[in-house]
Amino acid sequence: MSKSTTLRPEDIFSDDSSFYGGLLKDNERDPLHADSATGSEGEIEELTREAAEYSPETYWTHIHPHLLSTIQARRQEENKKPPAVAEEKNNEAAHSPMDIDTDTVYLPRNMSSEHETSANFLSRLPASSTREENIGSWIYAYPAKRVRDNEDRAGFMKKGLEALHAYVAQEAKLRYENDKKKGSAIALSRKVKPLQRELEKELLELARETNCISGKWMMFITPDRVDSYWAAVAGATMKGQLGIAAKVATQSDMDAQGKPRLIAVYTKDYEDIADIKRVLRKLVELDLVKREERPIYYKRDAWTYLEIMSGNKYGLKATAFSSADVLGGKV
Numbered sequence: 001m002s003k004s005t006t007l008r009p010e011d012i013f014s015d016d017s018s019f020y021g022g023l024l025k026d027n028e029r030d031p032l033h034a035d036s037a038t039g040s041e042g043e044i045e046e047l048t049r050e051a052a053e054y055s056p057e058t059y060w061t062h063i064h065p066h067l068l069s070t071i072q073a074r075r076q077e078e079n080k081k082p083p084a085v086a087e088e089k090n091n092e093a094a095h096s097p098m099d100i101d102t103d104t105v106y107l108p109r110n111m112s113s114e115h116e117t118s119a120n121f122l123s124r125l126p127a128s129s130t131r132e133e134n135i136g137s138w139i140y141a142y143p144a145k146r147v148r149d150n151e152d153r154a155g156f157m158k159k160g161l162e163a164l165h166a167y168v169a170q171e172a173k174l175r176y177e178n179d180k181k182k183g184s185a186i187a188l189s190r191k192v193k194p195l196q197r198e199l200e201k202e203l204l205e206l207a208r209e210t211n212c213i214s215g216k217w218m219m220f221i222t223p224d225r226v227d228s229y230w231a232a233v234a235g236a237t238m239k240g241q242l243g244i245a246a247k248v249a250t251q252s253d254m255d256a257q258g259k260p261r262l263i264a265v266y267t268k269d270y271e272d273i274a275d276i277k278r279v280l281r282k283l284v285e286l287d288l289v290k291r292e293e294r295p296i297y298y299k300r301d302a303w304t305y306l307e308i309m310s311g312n313k314y315g316l317k318a319t320a321f322s323s324a325d326v327l328g329g330k331v
Helices: 009-013 040-053 056-066 068-080 083-092 118-124 153-180 185-209 226-238 253-257 273-285 301-305 323-327
Strands: 138-141 215-221 245-249 261-267 297-300
Touching: 118 226, 138 226, 153 185, 153 301, 185 301, 215 226, 215 273, 226 245, 226 261, 261 273, 273 323, 297 301, 297 323
Parallel strands: none
Antiparallel strands: 138 245, 215 261, 215 297, 245 261
């Protein structure tokens, strides 16, 4: 049986303590300045890898709401509120996500709850008047059975940005050589096009490897119609009739300028064309998309993560296709 060791505060917080949480013995060197790859440096590498892969959603969703300190803080806040405020909170929804007496998963207040009706949700967070500074830029709606993804967004963005930077360097080199030879724009385009196709292929492969495969139909709706459109989208989403999620932009100062609000309807996999078509057909059935009107567009989330917009310097299409393409049989 090993001899127990009593830790003193000075052992933990001394200048010799490792930044990564380990304690150094007198005969050990600081692992941050070690030359070898053995010992505590291996632990550092492992912790660094885990930190890179860590997603805070699990903590805030499954752990933080049930911590004793969190429960005590909420009870203290409730005790500070006057009775009228507490009564209003209790009447807000049958199953409040802040209810600490149930095992319901905590959801941020800008999202629908699996225990909430669409009517209550829309009443609680009306799209036209919910301010951005109060809850953030978006209101989210989910089906009762929410699909949990396991995408490695950080990994995709790291490798994706590297691919974009490599393309920019190669394209600049080709442009320099073409200008040096006084070549034509057509000649340069013939050399750049294969690079663009290779870049798109590489990004799609990276997206698949990291499970960043969701996408969304995007509708831009004027502020005067946003409530009716969002009510139809949120209601169908919460019933499981559309995609895996939907969101609408909250009210901002841009509304006064008549700037359209974005409503996005998400699908699980941008390569699942059958599902993408199904969602679009439902939007048509709900009279939200009309053949004779302006089309809506489908965009891969991978492109959103890398901020690939229209007119980008990579020569990539910002969107995969439009509703006109799908309804016209081109997809």
